[in-house]
Amino acid sequence: MISAGDFKNGLTIEIDGVVFQILEFQHVKPGKGAAFVRTKLKNVVDGGIVEKTFRPTDKYPQAHIDKKEMQYLYAEGDMYNFMDMETYDQIALTDEAIGDTMKFVKENDMVKMVSYKGNIFSVEPPMFVELEVTETEPGVKGDTATNVTKPATVETGATVNVPIFVNQGDVIQIDTRTGEYLKRV
Template identity: 45%
Template sequence: MATTNDLKNGMVLRLDGQLWQVMWFQHHKPGKGGAVVRTKLRSVESGKTVDKTFNADVRVEVAVVDKRTMQYLYNDGTSYVFMDTGTYEQLEIDPETVGAAKNFLLEQQEAIIATNEGRVLYLEMPASVELEITYTEPGVVGDSATGRTKPATLETGHEIQVPLFINQGERVKVDTRDSSYLGRVKG
């Protein structure tokens, strides 16, 4: 147990039987009355975000979340299989838990797996990944001056928007949070 004065970003709380991750918090002392702690919480289960205000010094239950770096091995059709590189223990994760991270997963790639009481909560990808473009329309000389984009398919099968001058076979850096193109990878 901790108090609302001990809150930190990233901490996971158990409120009303559900797990909530603290995304943001602020201690606030109004002119009248007692101090409060304003928070923005994200549900670990559904991803829903809510604003919640607590009185200062209220006791909250902190959930123990174990984060381990694991290596992605393969998708067997029903689940994604990861391996702990230290113990060689394998863990199967359902597609709903993997979510949008599947768009950026390549075999042998590492990701952080968060668990609570043996149950997988979520998968943390790096902020950006480097992937190869497997298909896109060819670039045309002079296309680099405009800010227009075209669709391109990554080696994972995911489609993103890239500038017109990007060609098939090039490696690009992609933001895993919003699938945006970040730049070419110098080879």
């Protein structure tokens, strides 16, 4: 059990059977009245964000989140197939369970399966990926104003805004958390 006075960013707790991750917390000691802890919590299953206040003496069980690295094999219809590289067990997850987290992941890339009590609720792609640009318009000569971007389609089918000097066939690095272009490799 963790008391609200011991909350830290990134900690996962269980409140009424729902698992939350603490995004922000603040201990508030008003001039009058009792102290309290103001928090911003993220529901780890559905991604919803909630703001709650707690008394510093409130206690909640810590939720243990498991992360296991697996290899993405292939997509078949609306199912994504993954393999545990230690046991060679394969699992398939639906498109609904994964969301859009796989838009920058190629076949045979390693991803992290995030689960609570054996139920996988999220897939974390690598933070940075290198993908080849398969389609983009050529840059217009003379269009050199700062921060000019154009859309580019990468080999996984996702679209990313890239600087005008990036051409078809270039390999670029992308931050999967934000979907932003980082650099040409």
